[in-house]
Amino acid sequence: MNTIITADQLFQALRETVVMVGVSLFFGALLGIPIGIVLVITRPGGILQNRFVFAVLNPLINVVRSLPFIILLVAIIPFTRLLVHTSIGTSAAIVPLVVYVAPYIGRLVENSLLEVSPGIMEAAEAMGATTFQVIWHFLLPEAFGSLILTMTTATIGLIGATAMAGTVGGGGIGDLAISYGYQRFDTFVILVTVAILIVFVQGIQSAGNRFARKARRD
Amino acid sequence: MIELKDIHKTFTRKGQTIEALKGVNLRVDKGDIFGVIGYSGAGKSTLIRMVNYLERPTKGRVFVEGEALDQFSPVQLRKTKKKIGMIFQHFNLLESKTVYDNIAIPLVLLKQDKKSIRERVTELLQFIGLADKADSYPKELSGGQKQRVGIARALASNPSILLCDEATSALDPQTTKSILDLLKKINEEYHITILMITHEMAVIQQICNKVAVMEQGEIIEQGEVLEVFGNPQHPTTESFVRTVIQTSVPESVLQSLSPEGAGRLFKLKFAGGNASEPIIDSLIRKYNVSVNILFANMSQIQNTTLGMMIVQLGGEDRDIFRAVEFLGSRGVEIGELQDLQEFQNRRKDPVIAESHKDRVIKEVTAV
The missing domain is CATH 3.30.70.260 (ACT domain)
Incomplete structure (x- = not known):
């Protein structure tokens, strides 16, 4: 089968995808996990109940999550330029990816933490634990297995989103599939990139499941 | 010593007001094993949660060791809570931590050093008879063993009061007996005052010296266990007493x-x-x-x-x-x-x- 791309291009794209996913996952988690925690503790009945914070944060997350990634990507270009001093390339793609994934992680983390039994929270409170101690010694360890699955889901979501990163010259496997495979009718590229993405997603999901099982001691 | 004075508690759910406690007065003296009995919905869960302020009274005051909880700052309140241990019907152990780490938690919260934590936890593991289970996870334990771990955890910070929230209700009669024996031992050896709520009169009969009977948010009868068992005044008390002692002619x-x-x-x-x-x-x-x-x-x-x-x-x-x-x-x-x-x-x-x-x-x- 004939193709127009070189192996170098493929490896370059692979590298870009790994960098984009890895870096935005890191910063996304850095923002998203605290967002999830704040949602859980400030909600009505939470350990640090705060009507105002919850009422602002909750809909804000929904608003950001409503935006299609491609729109978000373009809409925040001024913000991206402010942060990384460019609006094209891999690093320019990372900023919108973080903005996209952080509220997503926040919501998933919220769900994971809400699974922790109210009895555990009550025991923590009965022991006179501070808010920080409740989060650090009770909430996070008890939700750890579930949080691993949360991060797995977020990573796979990010891989999907990176395909659009080509719009701002971010590159990556998805971009390769669109600009060479789809737009130039290169079937080989489509097959190879899709195969790579399947392997990626499968691998990440299996690893996530395994770690989560271990953490949950099933 | 625990004293509840004219405690009222109202909950509002979906616009409906529920009066869980209607003017409860209770006094638990040092060294007592005080049992509160009542059918579900009588308000006994709410009552026991007043003592460590997991629930705050709508009206009335709670005194622990002579000090009113409502005058405490959050910091003082947390300090007081560390002097009150609590065990639960469903144990509420951390599934993600070993038996050792579960017992150690209250000490970790107190920021004690590793060595003194090790000493204390080892001692407690001996006391509850689970020294060989230190590295097990709660999932690997039986109900009775889990409650023993719960008890050890509650005792870790050397409390003067132990609250038992239906601590034996999820256990079989044999295990219940062994847990009650352990509680009695704690009361005698460590001189810890115990306040327990239950719906089983047999529990009261086995270890309590004082009892209060609750119905619809009120204490309808209280006194020395022998007194109440021998001469129940209220029909509800009588029916509780009848579950353990046959008082009617066959x-x-x-x-x-x-x-x-x-x-x-x-x-x-x-x-x-x-x-x-x-x-x-x-x-x-x-x-x-x-x-x-x-x-x-x-x-x-x-x-x-x-x-x-x-x-x-x-x-x-x-x-x-x-x-x-x-x-x-x-x-x-x-x-x-x-x-x-x-x-x-x-x-x-x-x-x-x-x-x-x-x-x-x-x-x-x-x-």
Whole structure:
């Protein structure tokens, strides 16, 4: 089968995808996990109940999550330029990816933490634990297995989103599939990139499941 | 010492106001094993949560070791909570941590150093008899073992008070007994005051020295366990007492009574010291009466025996009167059963029979 791309291009794209996913996952988690925690503790009945914070944060997350990634990507270009001093390339793609994934992680983390039994929270409170101690010694360890699955889901979501990163010259496997495979009718590229993405997603999901099982001691 | 003064608690759910506690007064002295019993929904869960402020009273004050909790800052309140251990019906252990780490948690929260934590946790593991399970996870333990870990965790920070929230309700009778024995040991060896809530009278019977009965957010009866068991005032208390001590005459005994039968029927109740005295023997020897024991029941409460007996006394009215007087003078509570004929007629009417089943006793004080 004939193709127009070189192996170098493929490896370059692979590298870009790994960098984009890895870096935005890191910063996304850095923002998203605290967002999830704040949602859980400030909600009505939470350990640090705060009507105002919850009422602002909750809909804000929904608003950001409503935006299609491609729109978000373009809409925040001024913000991206402010942060990384460019609006094209891999690093320019990372900023919108973080903005996209952080509220997503926040919501998933919220769900994971809400699974922790109210009895555990009550025991923590009965022991006179501070808010920080409740989060650090009770909430996070008890939700750890579930949080691993949360991060797995977020990573796979990010891989999907990176395909659009080509719009701002971010590159990556998805971009390769669109600009060479789809737009130039290169079937080989489509097959190879899709195969790579399947392997990626499968691998990440299996690893996530395994770690989560271990953490949950099933 | 714990003191609750005129505690009210109202919850509002979906616009509906629920009064969980309506003016509860309770005093638990140092060294007590105080049991609060009631059916579900009586408000006992809410009550026990007042003591460590997991729930705050809508009105009224809570005193722990003489200090009012409402005057405390959040920091002082957390400090006080560390002096109050709590165990739960569903144990509430951290599934993600080993037995060792679960017991260590209160000490980690206190920021103690690793060495003193190790010493304390090792000591507690010995005490609860689970030294070999230090590295196990809660999932690998039985219910009784989990509750032992819960107890060790509650004791880690050397509390002066232990709150037990239906601590044995999820356990089988055998395990319940061993957990209750452990609680008793804690009370005796560490001089920890215990406040427990339960719906099982057998739990109260086994280890408590004081009891309060709750119904619809109110304490309807409280006192020394022996007192309450021996002489329940409220129908609810009576039905709780009946779950562990048979206080009504069995149907089979009633059937066998014939109206022509000679003698009058008396119900005798005795407690403590006089239970071991040969009263019946003296009765027969000293007074010219015949004694026919129709029904007898002895129950062990704490270290005291509580007895109940239905006897038929035959003989001259004068002799029976003197016999009754004698029993009264020996601290036996005595009452005559109503006229047998009337009693049996009543039993034939199902409505009346139901309401009179346990009230056929006409109290006659030994005049």
